[in-house]
Amino acid sequence: MNGPIEELVEQLTRLPGIGRKSAWRIALHILDTPEDEVAKLSRALDDAKRRIVKCRRCFTYSESELCSICSSATRDNSTICVVEKSSDVFAIEKIGRYRGTYHVLGGVLSPLAGITPDRVRLGELTQRVADEHPAELIIGLGGGAEAETTAAYIARLYRNAGVRITRLARGLPAGMEIEYVDQLTLGQALNERTDIHYGES
Ligand SMILES: [Zn+2]
Numbered sequence: 001m002n003g004p005i006e007e008l009v010e011q012l013t014r015l016p017g018i019g020r021k022s023a024w025r026i027a028l029h030i031l032d033t034p035e036d037e038v039a040k041l042s043r044a045l046d047d048a049k050r051r052i053v054k055c056r057r058c059f060t061y062s063e064s065e066l067c068s069i070c071s072s073a074t075r076d077n078s079t080i081c082v083v084e085k086s087s088d089v090f091a092i093e094k095i096g097r098y099r100g101t102y103h104v105l106g107g108v109l110s111p112l113a114g115i116t117p118d119r120v121r122l123g124e125l126t127q128r129v130a131d132e133h134p135a136e137l138i139i140g141l142g143g144g145a146e147a148e149t150t151a152a153y154i155a156r157l158y159r160n161a162g163v164r165i166t167r168l169a170r171g172l173p174a175g176m177e178i179e180y181v182d183q184l185t186l187g188q189a190l191n192e193r194t195d196i197h198y199g200e201s
Contacts (some may be wrong), residue, residue, distance in 0.1 A: 009027045054104075057070045070088075074101045076100045080129075080132075080139065081098065081101070081102050083104055084142070085179075086104055086107075087179040093189070094183060095183050097190065103121065103125050107119060107120045110146045115146075122157070131160050133163075135163065137163055138193055138199075139155075139168070142178050143172040151167050152196075164195065165197075168189040169189040169190075169192035172189055
């Protein structure tokens with residue numbers, strides 16, 4: 001069995017972007033940190049996990065059942081931007097220009113990896129399209145092949161739903177995830193979005 005330091009390192013290496021070397025550095029830093037500071041970190045982790053839920057409408061992380069975007073009176077409810085994950089919502093919100101709502105899919109389609117349409121929140125999106133009759137769905141996915149597959153699938157899925165389907169302008173770095181695209185490029189991609197039609201790949 002692992003000792004407490006090894007266990008801490010082990011848990012840290014499970015975090016995205018943290019290799020073994022970084023995990024050791026963080027673990028040793030934590031050991032050098034006064035106990036009350038470490039308690040704050042541990043409380044923050046605990047609080048975030050306990051108090052943050054997923055918005056029941058758009059599935060982004062939220063402190064209440066409906067997130068601040070979905071419950072805002074000033075957002076444009078006729079536009080839904082479909083993104084892969086909550087961090088994409090934060091990235092697009094940071095630009096400060098988008099006034100519509102979001103829908104967090106929770107993944108992109110990847111038949112090879114077994115990510116089929118039933119594994120992401122497409123059923124929930126279909127329900128929203130039926131209930132809310134949005135005028136436009138913006139496919140706000142990154143530049144990879146899986147994002148393309150997902151965009152094409154969505155365009156086909158709603159081809160008769162009476163909703164305009166657009167995607168972020170091309171020119172996003174290939175394969176790059178939305179959250180890592182700089183604000184200027186992302187803002188432009190949003191402004192210059194283009195229509196997608198069923199059949200386009
Ligand atoms: Zn929401």
